[in-house]
Amino acid sequence: MTTSTSVQDPFVLYGETFQSRLLLGTARYPSPKTLKDAVQLAKPGMLTASLRRQTANPDESTNTFWEMLRELQVPVLPNTAGCHSIQEALTTAQMAREVFDTPWVKLELIGDDYTLQPDTLNLVEAADWLIKNGFKVLPYCTEDLVLCQRLVDVGCQAVMPWAAPIGTGKGPINPYALRVLRERLSVPMIVDAGLGLPSHACQVMEWGFDGVLLNTAVALSQNPVAMAGAFAAATQAGRDAFLSGAMVEQDAAQPSTPVLGTPFWHHA
Numbered sequence: 001m002t003t004s005t006s007v008q009d010p011f012v013l014y015g016e017t018f019q020s021r022l023l024l025g026t027a028r029y030p031s032p033k034t035l036k037d038a039v040q041l042a043k044p045g046m047l048t049a050s051l052r053r054q055t056a057n058p059d060e061s062t063n064t065f066w067e068m069l070r071e072l073q074v075p076v077l078p079n080t081a082g083c084h085s086i087q088e089a090l091t092t093a094q095m096a097r098e099v100f101d102t103p104w105v106k107l108e109l110i111g112d113d114y115t116l117q118p119d120t121l122n123l124v125e126a127a128d129w130l131i132k133n134g135f136k137v138l139p140y141c142t143e144d145l146v147l148c149q150r151l152v153d154v155g156c157q158a159v160m161p162w163a164a165p166i167g168t169g170k171g172p173i174n175p176y177a178l179r180v181l182r183e184r185l186s187v188p189m190i191v192d193a194g195l196g197l198p199s200h201a202c203q204v205m206e207w208g209f210d211g212v213l214l215n216t217a218v219a220l221s222q223n224p225v226a227m228a229g230a231f232a233a234a235t236q237a238g239r240d241a242f243l244s245g246a247m248v249e250q251d252a253a254q255p256s257t258p259v260l261g262t263p264f265w266h267h268a
């Protein structure tokens with residue numbers, strides 16, 4: 001079985017190589033053990049964690065959870081979940097850098113509480129500040145081409161467009177925009193939010209996206225451990241299919257078996 005993290009096809013973000021193109025969230029699992037088992041089976045490249053939920057302070061009750069994340073030996077990607085203003089996001093990112101001892105941050109700046117749509121008007125400004133202050137920013141954004149280009153312009157070496165609103169599980173609701181985005185931008189792109197099925201992950205990977213990030217689709221499934229494994233396999237299958245090059249779609253049926261030279265074949 002080929003792997004996307006082989007020497008021939010490494011998954012590289014900001015100059016660092018990761019073991020998988022699947023990134024997993026750590027919220028809403030039935031139990032810490034379920035999360036641990038899911039991570040150990042799927043072997044994700046990174047685990048996202050919110051500063052609002054986790055802490056490395058030994059005086060806090062969540063320290064046990066933080067210790068478990070450290071024991072899993074998977075790079076942690078702190079996120080600024082729940083932030084609604086630029087200053088709130090920047091402050092949270094700075095605190096997360098200290099708590100998790102990492103310059104990596106998933107930048108979430110929410111503009112609408114109902115859809116959890118990113119604040120597209122202020123996201124670029126926040127990303128610009130973080131980049132200039134030494135962060136490796138993975139911005140959660142929409143599939144808007146101009147927005148993503150502006151994020152790249154201020155120094156984001158990867159962007160994370162949504163497939164659908166967070167937690168909906170609808171899969172890619174705007175395939176055209178996502179495919180145009182993939183065609184126009186050359187930086188790594190990770191589809192973040194809205195995936196519900198392994199087939200969704202496989203589909204966007206077939207389109208050439210570099211990775212997927214998901215949480216709810218695994219955590220709220222009936223068997224999170226098995227579902228994590230399914231998403232890992234689907235993500236890799238989609239990558240392998242993209243690298244293999246799909247056949248050109250045809251409007252008419254084409255025989256898969258040649259008929260010329262076979263018995264009883266007659267030219268009309």
